[in-house]
Amino acid sequence: MKKKKVASKIMELINMNLHKNLSFIRNNIVFARKFLRNFCQSRSGGAVTYPEIEDTSYLPTKQRERKKWHEKIKSLSTVEEKLIEVNMPSYYGFRCVDLSEGVIPYDSLNFTQSITRTYFIEEADVQEENPAGVSTKKTSQVFDKLKPLVIDSLIFHHESRIASEDDQEPVSSLVKNLNTLIMAHLAKDAPHLMEAEVDYHPRLEAYWVAGGMEPTYMTRKAKKNFAFMKEYADLPEDRHIQYVGNPILQLRHAEPLPPRSEFDTSKNVDQDIPFFKYDPRVLGLSLNRRHGINIPGFWPGDPCEHSLISYHLCNHLRDRPKVYGSEEHAEALHCQAILASYGWLLPLACYQGFSPFNDVTYPLLTQTVLTDGQFWSFYSYQMNSNKMNSVDDTHKPRHNMCWGTRSLKLFEGVEDGKVIGMYRVLELLLNMYLNKPCKRDVEMKPYLGEQQHVADIDDEERRVWLESRFKHLYSLRPRHRPMPEVYHWEKIYKIDHKTRLLEPKRRPFELGVNPFKKRLDEHHPAYIPKAKRTNKKEKWEKTYYP
Amino acid sequence: MSTRWYPIYQKGNPQLRVFLPNFWMKLVKPKFNQPPNILQFHVSMEMTRIDVRNYLEKVYNIPVMDVRTRIELGPTRPENLKGYIVKDEDVKVAYVVLPREIKFEFPNLFPKTEKEIIDEETKALKEVKAAYKKFEERNQMRSRLPGWFSF
Numbered sequence: 001m002k003k004k005k006v007a008s009k010i011m012e013l014i015n016m017n018l019h020k021n022l023s024f025i026r027n028n029i030v031f032a033r034k035f036l037r038n039f040c041q042s043r044s045g046g047a048v049t050y051p052e053i054e055d056t057s058y059l060p061t062k063q064r065e066r067k068k069w070h071e072k073i074k075s076l077s078t079v080e081e082k083l084i085e086v087n088m089p090s091y092y093g094f095r096c097v098d099l100s101e102g103v104i105p106y107d108s109l110n111f112t113q114s115i116t117r118t119y120f121i122e123e124a125d126v127q128e129e130n131p132a133g134v135s136t137k138k139t140s141q142v143f144d145k146l147k148p149l150v151i152d153s154l155i156f157h158h159e160s161r162i163a164s165e166d167d168q169e170p171v172s173s174l175v176k177n178l179n180t181l182i183m184a185h186l187a188k189d190a191p192h193l194m195e196a197e198v199d200y201h202p203r204l205e206a207y208w209v210a211g212g213m214e215p216t217y218m219t220r221k222a223k224k225n226f227a228f229m230k231e232y233a234d235l236p237e238d239r240h241i242q243y244v245g246n247p248i249l250q251l252r253h254a255e256p257l258p259p260r261s262e263f264d265t266s267k268n269v270d271q272d273i274p275f276f277k278y279d280p281r282v283l284g285l286s287l288n289r290r291h292g293i294n295i296p297g298f299w300p301g302d303p304c305e306h307s308l309i310s311y312h313l314c315n316h317l318r319d320r321p322k323v324y325g326s327e328e329h330a331e332a333l334h335c336q337a338i339l340a341s342y343g344w345l346l347p348l349a350c351y352q353g354f355s356p357f358n359d360v361t362y363p364l365l366t367q368t369v370l371t372d373g374q375f376w377s378f379y380s381y382q383m384n385s386n387k388m389n390s391v392d393d394t395h396k397p398r399h400n401m402c403w404g405t406r407s408l409k410l411f412e413g414v415e416d417g418k419v420i421g422m423y424r425v426l427e428l429l430l431n432m433y434l435n436k437p438c439k440r441d442v443e444m445k446p447y448l449g450e451q452q453h454v455a456d457i458d459d460e461e462r463r464v465w466l467e468s469r470f471k472h473l474y475s476l477r478p479r480h481r482p483m484p485e486v487y488h489w490e491k492i493y494k495i496d497h498k499t500r501l502l503e504p505k506r507r508p509f510e511l512g513v514n515p516f517k518k519r520l521d522e523h524h525p526a527y528i529p530k531a532k533r534t535n536k537k538e539k540w541e542k543t544y545y546p
Numbered sequence: 547m548s549t550r551w552y553p554i555y556q557k558g559n560p561q562l563r564v565f566l567p568n569f570w571m572k573l574v575k576p577k578f579n580q581p582p583n584i585l586q587f588h589v590s591m592e593m594t595r596i597d598v599r600n601y602l603e604k605v606y607n608i609p610v611m612d613v614r615t616r617i618e619l620g621p622t623r624p625e626n627l628k629g630y631i632v633k634d635e636d637v638k639v640a641y642v643v644l645p646r647e648i649k650f651e652f653p654n655l656f657p658k659t660e661k662e663i664i665d666e667e668t669k670a671l672k673e674v675k676a677a678y679k680k681f682e683e684r685n686q687m688r689s690r691l692p693g694w695f696s697f
Contacts, residue, residue: 278581324611
C-alpha cells in the first residue's frame, strides 16, 4: 500500500517537472531508485534519453538567456504584452541614445546606416525640370490641373511665413493644404486614398537595440577588474536607441505597399554597409534613461496599420553650420529620411506582432517626403530586417534598402505676389500617392495569438489592468519611486574615500544594491482597502505582467 | 600667459590691450576611442567653444567643423600624512571635430631608440647575471659549497 502511494507521488513530481523538490525522493531512496529505473526503461524502450549537453561557459550561457527571452517575447499573445515585455528588465528604463529628429551631428550618415543596417541608393537621374522616367500621362494631367491651386497655396504660405516668427508652422500648414488638394484630385483615379487615414502631427517613437559597438569605458574597466571577466572586457556591446520623430502628416492604409526589391537582400547589395564601431557619444549624442517606446502614431488595434506616406520638416538644415559643406548637408537629409522611415516601420512591425528582437518575415515599405516648402526630397524605404542586436551569431542579417533623391527645388522664389520658376517636382509626389497598396499572400501576423490586442482579452480584470499599465508605461511619466541618486558628498566621502565608517549603512550603494537593475514588476501591488475586498484575506491587488 | 587674472573689462576702464592671451590649449591623448577626425584638448578654463574654434582657425589655420567642451571634475585624494580629503583642479576638455577627410593619429612622443629596445629585452638576463655575481661574492670564503649549506 505504501509503495503504491510513493510511486504515485513520484509520478506526480515527474509530471510537474519539479526537479528541485528532491527531498521526498531522497527520503524514500531505496524504493525510488528501483521505481525510477523501471519507469525510464519502460518509457524509452530500454534506452535512456538525456537532454542536450549545453556549453556552460559565460558567453554561450548569456546568449542562451537572451535567446530564451526573445522567444518569450515572440510567444506572447497580444501586441501590448510584447511591448511591455520589452521593458520588463528595467523599472527606470534603459540608458538610450537620444535620437531626436532634426538633431543631426556632423558626418553621421555612417552611424545612421550602421544602426539601421540600411543600404542607401541615391537616384541621381531625377531632375527638377523633368522627373525622368517617373512622369506619366496621368501625373502630368493631374499636375497641370493642380498647378494654379498649388501656386495660390505657395503664395499664401509665403506671405504668412514672412508675417510669422515661427518658421515651421507655415510649412506644415502648406503640406496639409497640398495633401488635401492632391487627395481631392486623385481620389477618382486612386480609390485607395479614400480608405486612407490622415494623421496630423502624430506621436512617432521607435526603440531598438543596435549591436556591435565598442564597450564603454566603465563597462570595460568593470570587466577588467574581475579575474574571470577579463577576457570579455573588449567584447562589443549593444546600445539602446530611442528615436523620437516629429512628422507633420502621415497617411496610412489597411494594406501594405508592394515591396520594391527582393526580401533576401544579399543578392542586390554590392557593397558592405558602413560599420560604426565607436560609442555614439563621440558624435555629440547624449544618453537618456527612459523606457523603450514603439509607437507609430496610433494605438494598437487601428485597422489602418500600414504606411503610405509621411511628411517631415527639414527646416533644421538652415541652423546647421555652413562650413559642413553642401555634400554633408545632403547626407544629413538622407540621415533624417533613413531614421524617419525606419522609425515608422519598426513600430508598425511591432503592431504586426514582431519586436526589436524578432525579425520580420516579410518586407514592409514606406515613402517619406522631406520639405521646407521650397526644397523637396523623396525617399522610399524597404524594411527587410528589424533585428539589429548582435546577440545571436547564427543570425544572418538582411539589409534594409533606402532609395532617395537629392534635394529638389519646387520653385525659384516668390516676388511681387508671383511664383517664379515652377518645376514639375510634384509629379514625384503624385506618384507616391498613386503607389497602390495591395494584399499580401503571406501570413501578416505570425507571432500573434488568438487574442491580438489587449482589448480582445475576455478576463475583464486582466484586460483593464494590462490596458492601464500599457498606457501608463507609454505616457513616460516618472515612476512612483523617484530615480535614486548618489549625492556628490557621498561619492567623495563614502564611495571614493571611506571616511564615514561608523555611520549606519542605509543607502543602496552601501547595501550592494544596484537600483537600476530593478525589474519593472519589482514593486508593491496596489492595496485593497478592507471595505472593498471580496476575499477578506486578499490584501493586495493582482498584477498581470507578461 | 601674460597675466594671472583674466582682465574683466569694466566700463570706464582704459582700453584693454592684451598682447599675449591668457588662453592655452594642450593636445592630449583621448581617454575614450574617437574617430580619427576628432581631437581632444585640455584648454584654459576661461575658453568657450567659440574661443577654441577661433584659436585653432586664426592662429594655426586649422579648419574646424565643430567644437564640444565639457568640464571634467578634478580627482579627490587624501592629503599626504594629514588624512583629510583634498580635490585637484578641474579641467576643461574640448573635443574638436575636423573635416572628415583629415585623419589624425596621436604621435608617439617618446619613441624608443634601438639601444633602449635591446636593453629592455635583455633586462631579465642581466638581472639574473647580477644576482649570481652577488651570490658568488657573498660566498667567496666558502666556495664549492652548496648555497643551502650553512651553520
